[in-house]
Amino acid sequence: MQRKLIIGVILDAGRAQDQILTAFDxxxxxxxxxxxxxxxxxxxxxxxxxxxxxxxxxxxDLLGIAQTGTGKTAAFALPVLQHLDPLExxxxxxxxxxxxxxxxxLTVQIxxxxxxxxxxxxxxxxxxxxxxxxxxQIRQLAKGVDVLVATPGRLLDLAANGHVxxxxxxxxVLDEADRLIDMGFVRDVRRIVAQTPNSRQSLLFSATMPKExxxxxxxxxxxxxxxxxxxxxxTVAKIEQRVVHAEMPEKQQVLETLLREPxxxxxxxxxxxxxxxxRVAKKLVRAGIGADAIHGNKSQNARQRALQNFRDGETWVxxxxxxxxxxxxxxxxxxxxxxxxxxxxESYVHRIGRTGRAGxxxxxxxxxxxxxxxxxxxxxxxxKERLAVWTCEGSDLAEVSPASAMPAxxxxxxxxxxxxxxxxxxxxxxxxxTPERSNQRRSGQxxxxxxxxxxxxxxxxxxxxxxxxxxxxxxxxxxNTQPA
Ligand code: ADP
Ligand code: MG
Numbered sequence: 001m002q003r004k005l006i007i008g009v010i011l012d013a014g015r016a017q018d019q020i021l022t023a024f025d026x027x028x029x030x031x032x033x034x035x036x037x038x039x040x041x042x043x044x045x046x047x048x049x050x051x052x053x054x055x056x057x058x059x060x061d062l063l064g065i066a067q068t069g070t071g072k073t074a075a076f077a078l079p080v081l082q083h084l085d086p087l088e089x090x091x092x093x094x095x096x097x098x099x100x101x102x103x104x105x106l107t108v109q110i111x112x113x114x115x116x117x118x119x120x121x122x123x124x125x126x127x128x129x130x131x132x133x134x135x136x137q138i139r140q141l142a143k144g145v146d147v148l149v150a151t152p153g154r155l156l157d158l159a160a161n162g163h164v165x166x167x168x169x170x171x172x173v174l175d176e177a178d179r180l181i182d183m184g185f186v187r188d189v190r191r192i193v194a195q196t197p198n199s200r201q202s203l204l205f206s207a208t209m210p211k212e213x214x215x216x217x218x219x220x221x222x223x224x225x226x227x228x229x230x231x232x233x234x235t236v237a238k239i240e241q242r243v244v245h246a247e248m249p250e251k252q253q254v255l256e257t258l259l260r261e262p263x264x265x266x267x268x269x270x271x272x273x274x275x276x277x278x279r280v281a282k283k284l285v286r287a288g289i290g291a292d293a294i295h296g297n298k299s300q301n302a303r304q305r306a307l308q309n310f311r312d313g314e315t316w317v318x319x320x321x322x323x324x325x326x327x328x329x330x331x332x333x334x335x336x337x338x339x340x341x342x343x344x345x346e347s348y349v350h351r352i353g354r355t356g357r358a359g360x361x362x363x364x365x366x367x368x369x370x371x372x373x374x375x376x377x378x379x380x381x382x383x384k385e386r387l388a389v390w391t392c393e394g395s396d397l398a399e400v401s402p403a404s405a406m407p408a409x410x411x412x413x414x415x416x417x418x419x420x421x422x423x424x425x426x427x428x429x430x431x432x433x434t435p436e437r438s439n440q441r442r443s444g445q446x447x448x449x450x451x452x453x454x455x456x457x458x459x460x461x462x463x464x465x466x467x468x469x470x471x472x473x474x475x476x477x478x479x480n481t482q483p484a
Pocket of ligand 2: 068069072
């Protein structure tokens with residue numbers, strides 16, 4: 001018995017069925033942009049777009065409070081495109097618009113959206129991000145870029161060396177300001193803003209409004225319009241949530257069992273640390289599961305490759321830290337697994353929101369050790385739901401207690417008795433069943449060949465589970481049939 005939990009989460013405003021959408025042609029956009037919107041299939045404006053675009057076209061500053069997936073990029077990109085188009089093209093090194101975002105992935109996504117929406121315009125846009133060679137960026141800036149999308153560190157470096165001049169920036173966008181601050185960029189952001197003219201139009205978007213963001217907003221924005229589309233206008237996604245009690249040493253094995261369940265199409269696994277992400281991914285690969293890690297210590301190219309492989313279905317498990325996964329818009333994620341629970345209960349909601357997007361149903365598993373009980377309580381208090389408890393013994397998953405709405409005034413409930421639950425799981429064990437099924441599925445064409453690719457580089461470290469050895473053997477022998 002599996003009750004579906006309904007949680008208000010974020011996401012996929014554009015594609016959501018149940019949002020109040022506004023016609024784009026009522027917002028003051030030019031016909032050429034309206035045409036592009038029709039071509040790319042944006043039938044109607046999302047709430048943040050509907051509320052921001054007319055104000056931005058009026059030249060107002062804007063404070064936008066909105067979660068990931070609400071369509072912020074087009075909310076600022078469309079006015080930027082419309083504003084800048086009639087202006088003279090950027091002179092070398094002097095962008096007219098600057099968009100700052102916290103991670104390289106986000107800048108790439110913004111650039112892609114600009115590309116898409118700017119199809120009918122002659123504006124040039126460019127990327128300045130760390131972790132890749134400077135020279136191509138320097139050359140691009142020298143040719144002239146109208147809209148520059150950047151992460152703060154590299155931009156400051158290039159500015160300090162005279163490769164970019166921010167004194168002509170007439171529109172400044174800070175995207176995901178709370179993350180910029182979390183990631184320690186606040187001083188860099190201030191230094192960048194100081195290099196732009198006071199007469200600029202400024203936009204700041206943030207999913208949350210802690211004090212630091214309010215302070216930054218008050219420094220940067222001039223009499224801003226405030227648009228708040230969270231959390232009431234959020235999409236309701238159907239995400240089934242389950243908890244498995246597992247101590248740290250058991251977690252990897254449990255994770256592998258979960259991932260081999262037949263309904264796992266594509267999964268994101270969250271770890272708390274970058275090292276954790278690498279370690280977990282490496283072990284998955286060794287177990288024949290096509291996985292890759294994405295986190296801030298990886299080179300830009302490695303991260304883009306990992307993302308692309310995941311999008312293309314080359315790998316089907318992405319192991320990520322919260323920051324690396326922030327804002328990623330990936331379709332078809334059937335499962336999210338929390339290898340550890342996050343410290344902040346809000347992060348849990350963000351994480352599980354990676355699945356169940358666009359009205360699809362998703363599944364979120366959390367591996368919870370005894371010392372994470374407090375975090376689980378905090379999450380259940382925030383979501384006002386009690387998560388279903390499952391056990392995992394070997395490869396046998398069993399439900400212990402179903403999910404339930406939490407009675408008001410009893411946020412903690414009575415959730416003890418992990419040991420009991422375990423023994424129940426053991427009692428109902430049907431060893432052999434699940435592995436058979438999973439192995440069959442996992443030997444499917446594309447995935448087992450992916451396993452080979454990864455397996456080749458992993459060397460054969462000793463696993464314990466018979467199932468793991470089986471799949472490794474299978475991968476090996478399959479690998480032998482392939483040309484080297
Ligand atoms: P955010 O920056 O708020 O996280 P994005 O701007 O990246 O969100 O948009 C999320 C997804 O929704 C993207 O895939 C984007 O192409 C799509 N999208 C945005 N606006 C619309 C719209 N009006 N109609 C349909 N899809 C949209
Ligand atoms: Mg965004």
